[in-house]
Amino acid sequence: MRITVRRRLTAAGSAVLTAVLLIWSLLPVYNIFLIALDPEEGEIEFTGNIVPSEISFDAFGEVFREEARYLDIFWLQFGNSLIVGIATMLLTLLVASLASFAVGRMRLTRNASLLITAALATYAVPASFLVFPFQRVMYVYGLYDHLLGVVLAMVTFAVPFAVLLLLQYGRLIPLELDDAARIDGASALQVYRRIYLPAMAPALAIVALFALLVAWNDYVYQFVLLVSQGNSTVAMVHSQLFSDTDAEWNAMMAAAIIYVLPPFLLFIALRRHVMAGLRIAF
Amino acid sequence: MPLLANLYLICTLLSTLWAFGDFTTVFFVSVGGPTRMTEVLTTFGYRLAFDSANPPIAVAAVLSALPLLVPIAIILIRRVQMSEVEP
Numbered sequence: 001m002r003i004t005v006r007r008r009l010t011a012a013g014s015a016v017l018t019a020v021l022l023i024w025s026l027l028p029v030y031n032i033f034l035i036a037l038d039p040e041e042g043e044i045e046f047t048g049n050i051v052p053s054e055i056s057f058d059a060f061g062e063v064f065r066e067e068a069r070y071l072d073i074f075w076l077q078f079g080n081s082l083i084v085g086i087a088t089m090l091l092t093l094l095v096a097s098l099a100s101f102a103v104g105r106m107r108l109t110r111n112a113s114l115l116i117t118a119a120l121a122t123y124a125v126p127a128s129f130l131v132f133p134f135q136r137v138m139y140v141y142g143l144y145d146h147l148l149g150v151v152l153a154m155v156t157f158a159v160p161f162a163v164l165l166l167l168q169y170g171r172l173i174p175l176e177l178d179d180a181a182r183i184d185g186a187s188a189l190q191v192y193r194r195i196y197l198p199a200m201a202p203a204l205a206i207v208a209l210f211a212l213l214v215a216w217n218d219y220v221y222q223f224v225l226l227v228s229q230g231n232s233t234v235a236m237v238h239s240q241l242f243s244d245t246d247a248e249w250n251a252m253m254a255a256a257i258i259y260v261l262p263p264f265l266l267f268i269a270l271r272r273h274v275m276a277g278l279r280i281a282f
Numbered sequence: 283m284p285l286l287a288n289l290y291l292i293c294t295l296l297s298t299l300w301a302f303g304d305f306t307t308v309f310f311v312s313v314g315g316p317t318r319m320t321e322v323l324t325t326f327g328y329r330l331a332f333d334s335a336n337p338p339i340a341v342a343a344v345l346s347a348l349p350l351l352v353p354i355a356i357i358l359i360r361r362v363q364m365s366e367v368e369p
Contacts, residue, residue, distance in 0.1 A: 116359075116362060116363070117359050117363070120355065120358055120359050120362060121355055121359065123296065123299050123300075123355060123358075124299065124348070124351045124352050124354070124355035125345075125348070125351065126299060126300065126302050126303020126304075126324070126351075127303055128303040128304070128305040128324040129303055129323070129324065129327065129341075129344040129345070129347075131305075131328075132327060132331045132337050132340050132341050132344070133337075133341060135331075135337075136337065164362070219305075219306045219309075220305045220306060220309075220324075220328075224332070239309075239310060242310050242311075
Protein backbone atom coordinates (compact mmCIF):
# COMPACT_ATOMS: atom_id res chain seq x y z
CA MET A 1 0.00 0.00 0.00
CA ARG A 2 2.62 2.46 1.11
CA ILE A 3 4.90 1.42 -1.71
CA THR A 4 2.29 2.11 -4.39
CA VAL A 5 1.61 5.55 -2.92
CA ARG A 6 5.28 6.35 -2.96
CA ARG A 7 5.60 5.08 -6.50
CA ARG A 8 2.70 7.22 -7.60
CA LEU A 9 4.21 10.26 -5.91
CA THR A 10 7.52 9.65 -7.70
CA ALA A 11 5.72 9.32 -11.02
CA ALA A 12 3.73 12.50 -10.41
CA GLY A 13 6.87 14.34 -9.32
CA SER A 14 8.82 13.38 -12.40
CA ALA A 15 5.85 14.28 -14.60
CA VAL A 16 5.67 17.76 -13.04
CA LEU A 17 9.42 18.19 -13.41
CA THR A 18 9.27 17.14 -17.06
CA ALA A 19 6.43 19.58 -17.70
CA VAL A 20 8.32 22.44 -16.06
CA LEU A 21 11.47 21.66 -18.07
CA LEU A 22 9.48 21.41 -21.29
CA ILE A 23 7.78 24.75 -20.71
CA TRP A 24 11.11 26.27 -19.71
CA SER A 25 12.82 25.21 -22.92
CA LEU A 26 9.93 25.57 -25.34
CA LEU A 27 8.65 28.97 -24.20
CA PRO A 28 11.12 31.04 -26.27
CA VAL A 29 10.30 28.93 -29.32
CA TYR A 30 6.60 29.46 -28.73
CA ASN A 31 7.24 33.18 -28.33
CA ILE A 32 9.00 33.32 -31.70
CA PHE A 33 6.01 31.71 -33.41
CA LEU A 34 3.58 33.91 -31.49
CA ILE A 35 5.29 37.07 -32.74
CA ALA A 36 5.93 35.79 -36.27
CA LEU A 37 2.28 34.88 -36.80
CA ASP A 38 1.00 38.20 -35.44
CA PRO A 39 -0.50 40.50 -38.09
CA GLU A 40 0.67 43.72 -36.37
CA GLU A 41 4.44 43.88 -36.03
CA GLY A 42 4.46 41.61 -33.01
CA GLU A 43 2.50 43.89 -30.68
CA ILE A 44 0.85 40.79 -29.27
CA GLU A 45 3.78 40.40 -26.91
CA PHE A 46 2.72 43.47 -24.97
CA THR A 47 -1.00 42.79 -24.84
CA GLY A 48 -0.62 39.85 -22.51
CA ASN A 49 -2.35 37.41 -24.82
CA ILE A 50 -0.78 33.99 -24.79
CA VAL A 51 -3.08 32.56 -27.42
CA PRO A 52 -3.23 34.56 -30.67
CA SER A 53 -6.70 35.72 -31.65
CA GLU A 54 -5.85 35.70 -35.33
CA ILE A 55 -3.03 34.10 -37.23
CA SER A 56 -1.52 35.65 -40.32
CA PHE A 57 1.35 34.62 -42.52
CA ASP A 58 1.92 38.16 -43.83
CA ALA A 59 5.28 38.37 -42.05
CA PHE A 60 6.58 35.35 -43.98
CA GLY A 61 5.37 36.90 -47.22
CA GLU A 62 7.21 40.12 -46.41
CA VAL A 63 10.39 38.19 -45.73
CA PHE A 64 10.06 36.17 -48.94
CA ARG A 65 9.55 39.32 -51.01
CA GLU A 66 12.32 41.11 -49.05
CA GLU A 67 9.96 43.96 -48.19
CA ALA A 68 10.45 44.30 -44.43
CA ARG A 69 12.89 46.78 -42.94
CA TYR A 70 16.52 45.49 -42.76
CA LEU A 71 15.51 42.45 -44.79
CA ASP A 72 15.88 43.97 -48.25
CA ILE A 73 18.73 41.59 -49.17
CA PHE A 74 17.60 38.70 -46.98
CA TRP A 75 18.16 35.94 -49.54
CA LEU A 76 21.68 37.14 -50.33
CA GLN A 77 22.43 37.12 -46.60
CA PHE A 78 20.80 33.72 -46.23
CA GLY A 79 23.01 32.47 -49.05
CA ASN A 80 26.09 33.88 -47.30
CA SER A 81 25.10 32.13 -44.08
CA LEU A 82 24.61 28.89 -46.02
CA ILE A 83 28.01 29.23 -47.68
CA VAL A 84 29.72 29.81 -44.33
CA GLY A 85 27.80 26.98 -42.64
CA ILE A 86 28.27 24.36 -45.33
CA ALA A 87 31.91 25.24 -46.00
CA THR A 88 32.63 25.03 -42.25
CA MET A 89 30.86 21.68 -42.10
CA LEU A 90 32.74 20.14 -45.04
CA LEU A 91 36.17 21.50 -44.03
CA THR A 92 35.70 20.34 -40.43
CA LEU A 93 34.68 16.87 -41.63
CA LEU A 94 37.73 16.64 -43.88
CA VAL A 95 40.29 17.95 -41.37
CA ALA A 96 38.90 16.14 -38.33
CA SER A 97 38.41 12.78 -40.05
CA LEU A 98 41.92 12.86 -41.56
CA ALA A 99 43.44 13.87 -38.22
CA SER A 100 41.60 11.22 -36.24
CA PHE A 101 42.42 8.61 -38.89
CA ALA A 102 46.11 9.44 -38.78
CA VAL A 103 46.30 9.42 -34.99
CA GLY A 104 43.80 6.71 -34.17
CA ARG A 105 44.34 4.17 -36.93
CA MET A 106 47.82 4.44 -38.40
CA ARG A 107 49.76 3.67 -35.22
CA LEU A 108 51.90 6.76 -35.71
CA THR A 109 52.02 7.40 -31.98
CA ARG A 110 51.75 5.12 -29.00
CA ASN A 111 48.66 6.87 -27.70
CA ALA A 112 46.53 9.68 -28.93
CA SER A 113 46.43 11.41 -25.57
CA LEU A 114 48.89 14.12 -26.59
CA LEU A 115 46.70 15.20 -29.48
CA ILE A 116 43.58 15.11 -27.30
CA THR A 117 45.38 17.17 -24.68
CA ALA A 118 46.43 19.74 -27.25
CA ALA A 119 42.94 19.84 -28.74
CA LEU A 120 41.25 20.36 -25.39
CA ALA A 121 43.83 22.91 -24.28
CA THR A 122 42.67 25.20 -27.07
CA TYR A 123 39.34 25.46 -25.27
CA ALA A 124 41.06 27.12 -22.31
CA VAL A 125 40.76 30.36 -24.25
CA PRO A 126 37.13 30.96 -25.28
CA ALA A 127 36.51 31.56 -28.97
CA SER A 128 35.22 35.09 -28.45
CA PHE A 129 38.50 36.08 -26.75
CA LEU A 130 40.36 35.12 -29.90
CA VAL A 131 38.33 37.34 -32.16
CA PHE A 132 40.74 40.25 -31.64
CA PRO A 133 43.89 38.45 -32.81
CA PHE A 134 41.86 36.75 -35.53
CA GLN A 135 40.82 40.08 -36.96
CA ARG A 136 44.46 41.03 -37.32
CA VAL A 137 45.47 37.66 -38.75
CA MET A 138 42.71 37.75 -41.34
CA TYR A 139 43.64 41.31 -42.24
CA VAL A 140 47.25 40.28 -42.84
CA TYR A 141 46.19 37.32 -44.98
CA GLY A 142 43.83 39.47 -46.99
CA LEU A 143 40.80 37.53 -45.77
CA TYR A 144 39.26 40.42 -43.88
CA ASP A 145 35.72 41.06 -45.13
CA HIS A 146 35.81 37.71 -46.92
CA LEU A 147 33.51 34.75 -46.16
CA LEU A 148 36.49 32.40 -46.28
CA GLY A 149 38.00 34.21 -43.29
CA VAL A 150 34.96 33.42 -41.15
CA VAL A 151 34.91 29.82 -42.41
CA LEU A 152 38.56 29.26 -41.46
CA ALA A 153 38.01 30.76 -38.01
CA MET A 154 34.96 28.56 -37.42
CA VAL A 155 36.84 25.44 -38.54
CA THR A 156 39.59 26.06 -36.00
CA PHE A 157 36.98 26.02 -33.24
CA ALA A 158 35.00 23.05 -34.49
CA VAL A 159 37.94 20.74 -35.22
CA PRO A 160 39.29 20.03 -31.68
CA PHE A 161 35.97 18.77 -30.35
CA ALA A 162 35.33 16.91 -33.61
CA VAL A 163 38.69 15.11 -33.39
CA LEU A 164 37.97 14.18 -29.77
CA LEU A 165 34.60 12.75 -30.72
CA LEU A 166 35.94 10.84 -33.73
CA LEU A 167 38.85 9.37 -31.76
CA GLN A 168 36.48 8.15 -29.04
CA TYR A 169 34.14 6.62 -31.58
CA GLY A 170 36.99 5.13 -33.62
CA ARG A 171 37.93 2.91 -30.68
CA LEU A 172 34.79 0.91 -31.31
CA ILE A 173 35.98 -0.15 -34.75
CA PRO A 174 38.56 -2.96 -34.51
CA LEU A 175 41.99 -2.15 -35.91
CA GLU A 176 42.04 -5.68 -37.37
CA LEU A 177 39.62 -4.42 -40.01
CA ASP A 178 42.29 -2.02 -41.29
CA ASP A 179 44.92 -4.76 -41.11
CA ALA A 180 42.77 -7.08 -43.17
CA ALA A 181 42.38 -4.40 -45.84
CA ARG A 182 46.14 -3.73 -45.81
CA ILE A 183 46.93 -7.42 -46.29
CA ASP A 184 44.72 -7.31 -49.36
CA GLY A 185 46.91 -4.51 -50.67
CA ALA A 186 44.93 -1.40 -49.78
CA SER A 187 46.88 1.82 -49.42
CA ALA A 188 46.37 4.14 -46.45
CA LEU A 189 44.14 6.35 -48.55
CA GLN A 190 42.03 3.37 -49.59
CA VAL A 191 41.68 2.21 -45.99
CA TYR A 192 40.57 5.73 -45.13
CA ARG A 193 38.01 5.93 -47.91
CA ARG A 194 36.70 2.37 -48.07
CA ILE A 195 36.91 1.25 -44.43
CA TYR A 196 37.25 4.19 -42.09
CA LEU A 197 34.74 6.67 -43.51
CA PRO A 198 31.83 4.19 -43.95
CA ALA A 199 32.39 2.68 -40.51
CA MET A 200 32.48 6.14 -38.91
CA ALA A 201 29.27 7.36 -40.56
CA PRO A 202 27.29 7.90 -37.32
CA ALA A 203 30.10 9.89 -35.69
CA LEU A 204 30.64 11.88 -38.89
CA ALA A 205 26.93 12.76 -38.89
CA ILE A 206 27.25 14.18 -35.37
CA VAL A 207 30.39 16.09 -36.33
CA ALA A 208 28.66 17.53 -39.40
CA LEU A 209 25.74 18.73 -37.34
CA PHE A 210 28.03 20.13 -34.65
CA ALA A 211 30.19 22.02 -37.17
CA LEU A 212 27.17 23.47 -38.93
CA LEU A 213 25.77 24.66 -35.60
CA VAL A 214 29.09 26.23 -34.59
CA ALA A 215 29.01 28.36 -37.73
CA TRP A 216 25.25 28.88 -37.56
CA ASN A 217 25.19 30.08 -33.96
CA ASP A 218 28.18 32.33 -34.37
CA TYR A 219 27.67 36.04 -34.33
CA VAL A 220 30.81 37.76 -33.12
CA TYR A 221 33.12 36.49 -35.88
CA GLN A 222 30.72 37.43 -38.66
CA PHE A 223 30.19 40.78 -36.99
CA VAL A 224 33.89 41.57 -36.68
CA LEU A 225 35.31 39.94 -39.81
CA LEU A 226 32.66 40.93 -42.35
CA VAL A 227 32.04 44.57 -43.11
CA SER A 228 30.50 45.11 -46.51
CA GLN A 229 26.79 44.79 -47.16
CA GLY A 230 27.30 42.12 -49.81
CA ASN A 231 29.06 39.85 -47.33
CA SER A 232 26.66 40.25 -44.42
CA THR A 233 24.85 37.26 -42.96
CA VAL A 234 21.47 36.63 -41.36
CA ALA A 235 22.97 36.62 -37.86
CA MET A 236 24.28 40.14 -38.44
CA VAL A 237 20.88 41.39 -39.59
CA HIS A 238 19.17 40.14 -36.48
CA SER A 239 21.46 42.20 -34.30
CA GLN A 240 20.06 45.38 -35.83
CA LEU A 241 16.75 44.51 -34.22
CA PHE A 242 18.10 45.43 -30.81
CA SER A 243 19.15 48.96 -31.65
CA ASP A 244 15.78 49.82 -33.18
CA THR A 245 12.90 50.93 -30.98
CA ASP A 246 10.28 50.27 -33.63
CA ALA A 247 11.52 47.19 -35.44
CA GLU A 248 9.19 44.93 -37.37
CA TRP A 249 9.35 42.11 -34.90
CA ASN A 250 7.03 39.79 -36.74
CA ALA A 251 9.10 39.92 -39.94
CA MET A 252 12.33 39.48 -37.99
CA MET A 253 10.90 36.47 -36.16
CA ALA A 254 9.64 35.01 -39.44
CA ALA A 255 13.19 35.43 -40.79
CA ALA A 256 14.50 33.73 -37.64
CA ILE A 257 12.20 30.77 -38.22
CA ILE A 258 13.42 30.48 -41.80
CA TYR A 259 17.01 30.72 -40.51
CA VAL A 260 16.41 27.77 -38.18
CA LEU A 261 15.30 25.51 -41.02
CA PRO A 262 18.66 24.40 -42.55
CA PRO A 263 20.14 22.88 -39.35
CA PHE A 264 16.74 21.44 -38.54
CA LEU A 265 16.46 19.81 -41.97
CA LEU A 266 20.01 18.47 -41.68
CA PHE A 267 19.12 16.97 -38.31
CA ILE A 268 16.03 15.31 -39.78
CA ALA A 269 18.07 13.99 -42.70
CA LEU A 270 20.81 12.60 -40.45
CA ARG A 271 18.51 11.66 -37.56
CA ARG A 272 19.00 7.92 -37.92
CA HIS A 273 22.80 8.23 -37.92
CA VAL A 274 22.90 10.82 -35.14
CA MET A 275 20.75 8.76 -32.82
CA ALA A 276 22.76 5.62 -33.56
CA GLY A 277 25.99 7.52 -32.89
CA LEU A 278 24.76 8.93 -29.60
CA ARG A 279 23.59 5.54 -28.40
CA ILE A 280 26.93 3.89 -29.06
CA ALA A 281 29.30 6.68 -28.10
CA PHE A 282 27.77 7.52 -24.74
CA MET B 283 24.73 8.27 -11.52
CA PRO B 284 28.21 7.17 -10.32
CA LEU B 285 28.87 5.72 -13.76
CA LEU B 286 28.01 9.01 -15.40
CA ALA B 287 29.82 11.19 -12.85
CA ASN B 288 32.85 11.74 -15.02
CA LEU B 289 30.79 12.60 -18.06
CA TYR B 290 28.74 15.07 -16.05
CA LEU B 291 31.88 16.73 -14.78
CA ILE B 292 33.35 16.97 -18.30
CA CYS B 293 30.15 18.54 -19.62
CA THR B 294 29.96 20.98 -16.72
CA LEU B 295 33.57 22.06 -17.12
CA LEU B 296 33.22 22.47 -20.89
CA SER B 297 30.11 24.59 -20.56
CA THR B 298 31.82 26.66 -17.85
CA LEU B 299 34.63 27.38 -20.27
CA TRP B 300 32.20 28.20 -23.06
CA ALA B 301 30.10 30.44 -20.83
CA PHE B 302 33.18 32.51 -20.07
CA GLY B 303 33.39 33.43 -23.72
CA ASP B 304 29.76 34.42 -24.07
CA PHE B 305 29.62 37.62 -26.04
CA THR B 306 26.41 37.51 -28.03
CA THR B 307 23.91 37.38 -25.18
CA VAL B 308 25.33 40.30 -23.24
CA PHE B 309 26.04 42.33 -26.34
CA PHE B 310 22.49 41.92 -27.61
CA VAL B 311 20.64 42.35 -24.37
CA SER B 312 22.44 45.28 -22.80
CA VAL B 313 25.65 46.12 -24.75
CA GLY B 314 27.30 46.13 -21.33
CA GLY B 315 25.11 49.00 -20.16
CA PRO B 316 23.62 50.82 -18.30
CA THR B 317 26.81 52.69 -17.37
CA ARG B 318 28.77 49.51 -18.09
CA MET B 319 27.32 47.71 -15.09
CA THR B 320 26.68 44.49 -17.02
CA GLU B 321 29.93 44.41 -18.95
CA VAL B 322 31.63 41.01 -19.27
CA LEU B 323 35.22 40.44 -20.35
CA THR B 324 34.45 39.94 -24.02
CA THR B 325 32.24 43.01 -24.40
CA PHE B 326 34.87 44.98 -22.49
CA GLY B 327 37.52 43.66 -24.85
CA TYR B 328 35.34 44.52 -27.81
CA ARG B 329 34.97 48.09 -26.54
CA LEU B 330 38.73 48.44 -26.08
CA ALA B 331 39.64 46.86 -29.41
CA PHE B 332 37.18 48.48 -31.76
CA ASP B 333 35.70 51.53 -30.04
CA SER B 334 38.99 52.76 -28.58
CA ALA B 335 41.02 51.11 -31.38
CA ASN B 336 43.47 49.53 -28.98
CA PRO B 337 43.64 45.77 -29.71
CA PRO B 338 46.75 45.03 -27.58
CA ILE B 339 45.02 46.29 -24.43
CA ALA B 340 41.89 44.36 -25.39
CA VAL B 341 43.81 41.10 -25.70
CA ALA B 342 45.56 41.79 -22.40
CA ALA B 343 42.19 42.43 -20.76
CA VAL B 344 40.53 39.22 -21.95
CA LEU B 345 43.61 37.12 -21.24
CA SER B 346 43.50 38.25 -17.62
CA ALA B 347 40.95 35.44 -17.24
CA LEU B 348 43.56 32.80 -18.07
CA PRO B 349 44.60 32.11 -14.44
CA LEU B 350 40.99 31.08 -13.88
CA LEU B 351 40.49 29.22 -17.14
CA VAL B 352 43.71 27.22 -17.35
CA PRO B 353 43.08 25.23 -14.12
CA ILE B 354 39.60 24.37 -15.38
CA ALA B 355 41.11 23.20 -18.66
CA ILE B 356 43.72 21.12 -16.80
CA ILE B 357 41.04 19.39 -14.72
CA LEU B 358 39.07 18.84 -17.92
CA ILE B 359 42.03 17.24 -19.71
CA ARG B 360 42.73 14.97 -16.70
CA ARG B 361 39.11 13.85 -16.57
CA VAL B 362 38.96 13.13 -20.29
CA GLN B 363 42.13 11.06 -20.08
CA MET B 364 40.67 9.21 -17.08
CA SER B 365 37.57 8.30 -19.03
CA GLU B 366 39.86 7.02 -21.75
CA VAL B 367 41.70 4.53 -19.60
CA GLU B 368 38.46 2.90 -18.52
CA PRO B 369 35.82 3.41 -21.17
